[in-house]
Amino acid sequence: MVGKAERNKDLIQEIVENTAHRVGSIASIITSAVVDVSKEIGGLISDGFEMREATKAAEADERRQVEGRRHELEDVKLHEDDDADGDLDADEDDSDEQY
Template sequence: MVGKFERNKDTIQELTESTAAHVGRIAVIIATAVVDVTREIGDLITDGIEMREASRRAQNDGPHFQVIDGDFEERRG
């Protein structure tokens, strides 16, 4: 027959192992979420930078005109 002390020890041991396993799984979930959120934020910032650069290139690539005596004359460079 198992004594009261040994039953309590077994219960505490099972509870501790179960808690550790659950806490470990929760930590993995949180760590994965942090990685995913960080990646998405980085991608969002990269998209913004690329759009800004594309806008600048488009602005610099287009023809530039200067008004001279009410007429438009193309200016390059």
């Protein structure tokens, strides 16, 4: 027969083991949650960096397009000015007379 003291010792031992197991499980859950939250926050910040870089690239592309259009308009204006001066028409007429 098991005495009262030994039964109490066994009960206390079982409570301590069970508590330690539960605390370990809870710590594991918390650790996993912290890792998952950390990964999500890191992903969010990375997305922000990528969006910022994409915005900068889009702005640079737009500036290049505007600059290209400006050069095209300047070229058109130069040709219009040449046409208004009659220089191009005179050259064309001279070339027709030579043939």
